Amino acid sequence: MxxxxxxxxxxxxxxxxxxxxxxxxxxxxxxxxxxxxxxxxxxxxxxxxxxxxxxxxxxxxxxxxxxxxxxxxxxxxxxxxxxxxxxxxxxxxPSILCADGAEHRRHGTAVAHSLGRIDRRAFRGEIEHMADSLIDTFVARGEADLLTEYAQRLPLLAMGRLIGLSALEGPHLVRVINGLFDGGPDAPAHQRVLLRMLTDLVEARRITPGADIASWLIEHPSGLTDAEVIEDLLVITPTEPTVNWIGNALRILLTDHTLHASLTGGRRTTDEALDEVLWLDPPMxxxxxxxxxxxxxxxxxxxxxxxxxxxxxxxxxxxxxxxxxxxxxxxxxAHLAWGGGPHTCPFQGPARLIAQTAVDTLLDRLPDIRLAVPPRRLTWQASPWIRGLTELPVVFTPDRPVHGGTPWPEPAGTPPPGLEPPPPPAPDEPAPEPAPPADPAPAPTTSTAWWSPSRWLRNR
Structure with a gap:
């Protein structure tokens, strides 16, 4: 220096x-x-x-x-x-995050092309259904912590579906990623489970491709190896910036009554409000x-x-x-929340759709939502990297669930190092046949490097 x-x-x-x-x-x-x-x-x-x-x-x-x-x-x-x-x-x-020059273009082209194949209308419908289902888990109580019960769950559920995980694996992915972010003694066990989930996914999609990012990365002419596909999935799967984008947007809407009125009155779009958040309180x-x-x-x-x-x-x-x-x-x-130049975040389209749908669905379902504490009592993570709240308690008029109000599936206890494998594929997703012998590819590292950044960003 x-x-x-x-x-x-x-x-x-x-x-x-x-x-x-x-x-x-x-x-x-x-x-x-x-x-x-x-x-x-x-x-x-x-x-x-x-x-x-x-x-x-x-x-x-x-x-x-x-x-x-x-x-x-x-x-x-x-x-x-x-x-x-x-x-x-x-x-x-060896991923899109760290590469420069020709190697970055190789990874970046594959990632951008794969993200560009997302059916936005269908994806938005899936996000809305997920958001409604999450709201159903607390709507009858008349109170909730929007950070832990909504913002921390929805982006991961949506991202899991995008990369090719089944609906049954969504809650499992949320628990695993949040276990990594918490940084407790079981974080290495969660690390191994996430790596196994993505390794199994890539191996399965090599044999039986689907309409998902894992399959599209594999089949892209850039010729990414399985290890490289897993590394790129490890970069885009954790959704901490989107979590805090949603949380910060909801905080501003619940504390700035002028902004809230302009949004609900149609004088400002959700997209415009979200960009104001990226200027004022960017999640990174x-x-x-x-x-x-x-x-x-x-x-x-x-x-x-x-x-x-x-x-x-x-x-x-x-x-x-x-x-x-x-x-x-x-x-x-023109804010810099997405970076700039060759390393501009390629995930901004899906992230924006997730955040926009999260805000729209919540305000539509809970029109009288308000903070449960004075704004001055809201606390921030003491991190120089992430800008995000520690909790966002709200109250609202209780209502009936729209999808039955199935409780969020919680594990019976903290998963031990021998954490059970993810649930089997959903019925409409055929289980892959055993893979034929193939040339060995370098295995993705089991270092904690790919998850530790998120844990340290949250400084928890």
């Missing part, structure tokens, strides 16, 4: 992220400009990019600012602790990382080859150069 005499490094951690992250970004901008020196958990130094133009420059130039953490000079020099708790966030992976507020491939100047800051950069998406969105006070945000999608 470049040394700067007399220039203090600000800790990018702590309770400030629960109370006033926007104020912290504003102070850093006033002190340092568009690029601020920060220190991450474990004493690791980095540059936090707070300028909108500067962040966009980094996003658009992977040749100068690479995803490849193997370029990290401080790690090469032994300055990063071997047990650094955030190491898994930046570990180089900071993203690690990029590494400079050569000495360069970013804004007015000298960056050396191998320096570690953190993209401050929330800070860049608030840059006065692009969003001065009073800026009208309705209809403006």
């Amino acid at each position: 470049t040394e700067r005499s007399g220039c203090p490094y600000t800790a990018l951690s702590g309770p400030r992220f629960e109370t006033d992250p926007a104020g912290l970004y504003r102070e850093l901008r006033e002190q340092h400009g568009a690029v601020a020196p920060v220190v991450l958990e474990g004493g690791v130094r980095a540059w936090l990019v707070l300028g909108y133009a500067e962040a966009l420059a980094v996003l658009r130039d992977p040749e100068l600012f690479s995803h490849d953490s193997r370029l990290w000079r401080d790690r090469i020099k032994g300055l990063v602790p071997a047990d650094w708790p955030l190491a898994s966030m930046v570990e180089h992976r 507020q900071n993203v690690a990382g990029r590494w400079a491939t050569e000495d360069t100047l970013l804004g007015r800051t000298a960056i050396r080859a191998g320096d570690f950069l953190v993209l401050g998406l929330a800070g860049a969105n608030a840059d006065p150069a692009v969003r001065p006070p009073g800026t009208e945000l309705t209809g403006n999608r």
Whole structure:
């Protein structure tokens, strides 16, 4: 990390992220400009990019600012602790997330083409049914925690169906992913189960393709191996940003009565309201990382080859150069919540459809919904990466379920390391025949790297 005499490094951690992250970004901008020196958990130094133009420059130039953490000079020099708790966030992976250049285009083309084959009308219908079914589990009570009972479940149920899991496996996927996010002692068991679920899915779809993302990735002419398909599924299956996008949108709608009235009165669309959330409270507020491939100047800051950069998406969105006070945000999608350049998030279409349907369905079913606590009592995760609530308690007039109100299937206890395999395929999904012998492919790693980022993002 470049040394700067007399220039203090600000800790990018702590309770400030629960109370006033926007104020912290504003102070850093006033002190340092568009690029601020920060220190991450474990004493690791980095540059936090707070300028909108500067962040966009980094996003658009992977040749100068690479995803490849193997370029990290401080790690090469032994300055990063071997047990650094955030190491898994930046570990180089053979997936769309970490690749650059031709390899990224190979993965990106396959993922984008597969996502482009989604039948949006049919998918929206499935999401609506899932949303109604989740609401049915609490509608008769007249109260709920929208985060744990709705926002944390719906995106995973929808994503499970998209990648090719059966309806019976949906609740199982939710429990497994949430078990990973919780980061408790059983997280490794949940890790193994998720890897087994996706491995079984890919092996089955090699033999019996379906109308799902796993099948489309397998059959794409880019020629992804099974291990690569699994790695890409591991990137797109966890839906923490979508969870918090929904949660943050519902919070704003329940606390900003003007916005709520404009939405329910038809003066603003749900899409427009969701984009305002991505400006004001993006679910990913900071993203690690990029590494400079050569000495360069970013804004007015000298960056050396191998320096570690953190993209401050929330800070860049608030840059006065692009969003001065009073800026009208309705209809403006120029925020950086989806990234930019070659690594623009390919999942934004399905994520938007899930979030939009989640909000629309909830407001339609529970028109008098309101917070169960004063807004000031809502608490945020103390994470510099994720911007999300810890809970969202609400009350409403009790009503009857529309689909019978089947209780959410809860496990009898915490799954042990020998967690049972997922349920068998649904009746309309034929079980695959045993696979014929094939050339061995490199197995996907069993490292915790692919799930630990989400666990650390939530900092739970």
